[in-house]
Amino acid sequence: MMTEARPNDPADLVAAMAAGDSGSPLSEFYALYASTVLALLMKMLGSRAEAEEILQEVFVELWRRAPQYDSSRGSVVAWVVTVARSRALDALRARTRRHGDAQLQFFSQRHGLGTDGGRPDVLVSSTRWHQALRQAFQRLSEDQRSVLELSYFLGMSHGQIAEALNLPVGTVKSRILAGMRALRTMLPIIHRSMRV
């Protein structure tokens, strides 16, 4: 018997997908996360066509890996974002192999956490969740934001960041920890907005 998911309950949708249902649960799951994943992929890749292509890969992989989702290790959105980030980093690494190490400059020109980047293709109206989060992330210092951008969105290790920014490794680690602690203080806002 197929698991029947309650509408908009992400964990139940994942459970239904894990049972092999690629119909309504997958459609609902896609409706919940696709626009957010596409935005992340666009930020990381900068190309709409490539982001749309990777978006498909991400959702096929999420469906494939649904049986392994473990709620004790993180929220559904964290799982979704982790898979999306991983596929985007694969694409960035493939691009680096093809075109050399120009991605750092490309990234820094285009990125602006806490803003919409002035993109003309922002089509979905901003939710309260996104507005609250962007305001919260403005609280990160520039130093914290830059190391987190390089590590999370470009996949650079602390050693690589230290080299790129000409900083001691210990300073990079301290900034990452301070940034992550600052983000953690925003968890109540995050959890509250997720319930909206």
Add this chain to the structure above:
Amino acid sequence: MSDEKERAELLAALHAAGAASEEDEQELQALLDADPSLQGVVRDFQDSIAALASSFEPLETSSKTLGQIQKKIAREKGGLLGTLRRWFSKS
């Protein structure tokens, strides 16, 4: 906070931020094995960074994309992966 917990917090932050080296990951895993309650620290950091990553202005997807995803999955379900998935879900 004990030195061990401080060390675990640093490693969890590096892990969640995607900046951990292989040695860091191994050390974190050893600490988690010794004290599973530290998983909560990792989870909080992961939820936090996931929120950061999902804070960008959402973009509308193409109306065709979901159909293309479902077609790919249908092909997988009919192939070897689908057979393995059914087999593993029973075991």
